[in-house]
Every structure is written in structure tokens, then in C-alpha cells.
Amino acid sequence: DAGVIQSPRHEVTEMGQEVTLRCKPISGHNSLFWYRQTMMRGLELLIYFNNNVPIDDSGMPEDRFSAKMPNASFSTLKIQPSEPRDSAVYFCASRKQTGLNTEAFFGQGTRLTVV
Amino acid sequence: KQEVTQIPAALSVPEGENLVLNCSFTDSAIYNLQWFRQDPGKGLTSLLLIQSSQREQTSGRLNASLDKSSGRSTLYIAASQPGDSATYLCAVSPFTGGGNKLTFGTGTQLKVEL
Numbered sequence: 612d613a614g615v616i617q618s619p620r621h622e623v624t625e626m627g628q629e630v631t632l633r634c635k636p637i638s639g640h641n642s643l644f645w646y647r648q649t650m651m652r653g654l655e656l657l658i659y660f661n662n663n664v665p666i667d668d669s670g671m672p673e674d675r676f677s678a679k680m681p682n683a684s685f686s687t688l689k690i691q692p693s694e695p696r697d698s699a700v701y702f703c704a705s706r707k708q709t710g711l712n713t714e715a716f717f718g719q720g721t722r723l724t725v726v
Numbered sequence: 727k728q729e730v731t732q733i734p735a736a737l738s739v740p741e742g743e744n745l746v747l748n749c750s751f752t753d754s755a756i757y758n759l760q761w762f763r764q765d766p767g768k769g770l771t772s773l774l775l776i777q778s779s780q781r782e783q784t785s786g787r788l789n790a791s792l793d794k795s796s797g798r799s800t801l802y803i804a805a806s807q808p809g810d811s812a813t814y815l816c817a818v819s820p821f822t823g824g825g826n827k828l829t830f831g832t833g834t835q836l837k838v839e840l
Contacts, residue, residue: 654817714772
């Protein structure tokens, strides 16, 4: 398996523009997570899905952020409009939620810079 | 609210040394605890997962222990190598929620020198 795949790897955009980050989870995994990593705040959970349904979006910082999971193999995180303080590395992770403990696997991340 | 602390924040050791990284958490009602490694500019790689009912897990030169009642975990690295240089993160998931919603520590940045 290729692991969790995120695109793009790097994104530089101007303030006010819409940004869309993409994620393909590991096949067979039914939980998907979006995290944000910054120097100041470390890794923070933004939102997670179980079986394509958003379960907890309490970490989404503002209404400018939205996430969708139209099917089991694809998710997007959208920021509209983007602001310089949104600059961070955004990670997607997936996990197979069964009755047993299973690990979360992370993608390589998207480094977002908003200028 | 769960808080996860890792000490030390940074550590530099000579090659071959055994070392211990520490992780503490404030809410002992956890589902599991996971240790990750992160290389500069890269994603997170899962190293070990300890279930709440377990006391330790081992993988190669790595051994992770869990003392849930005291809110502590340690990651022991034996015979450290320069390739072990990375940031090590621990994360806990709450008892409710089936192991989702990881809360991460701030990490320990490890450098193993030749």
C-alpha cells in the first residue's frame, strides 16, 4: 500500500485566495483525520470522519475552514478565504477502527504558506 | 481537557548510548497511547502503540512502557544510532471515542552524534 497520500506537498497562495488540500487514505481504513502542525501549537486535530461522516469538528478554527469526505477514498480540507495565520503543515491520517486498538498512519503533509 | 507533556524538549547523546524519553498526560482515562517519530519536513511514522490494558510494547531497539494510573509513558531506545535522530512524539486517545482524537505532546528532538 502506498500509505496516506496528500496533495499538494507544498502550496503558496496569496491572502484571500481559496486553498484546497487533498487526501487519499489507506484502502480499508474507515477513520480519517485532519491535523495542523505549527511551531507555536504543535499538532492539533481539526476534524475527523468515521465511515465518511464527520464526527468531531470542534478543532476547526473558524468557518473559513471546511472539510468533506465524499467517499471512502478521498477527503478535502478547504480554507476560504485564506489568511497568513493559516500557514502551517496540514496532515491527513487514517486508521482502521475495529474492536481492537489500531494505529493511525499519517501522510507526508501539505506545507501551506499564505502570503 | 487532556494535556500531554514531553520531557526533555531536546536531547543530544553520543552514538551507542541508551536513552529514555518521557511522556506524561493529565487524564488517565485513555484508550491507547502511541509513539511516533517525525523526521524534518516529513510526516509522522508510527513506532509503537500501547493499549490501555498493557504495560509495555517492544519493537526492535525500542521499548515503550505505560503507567496509566500515574499518567506516564517512557520510550526506551537501546544502543542509539545517528539514524535515530528525529523528533519523537507521544499521543493519547481518550477512553471514549474508540481510539480516535489523538492529543499530541510537543515532542522531544533527539540528536545522536557520531
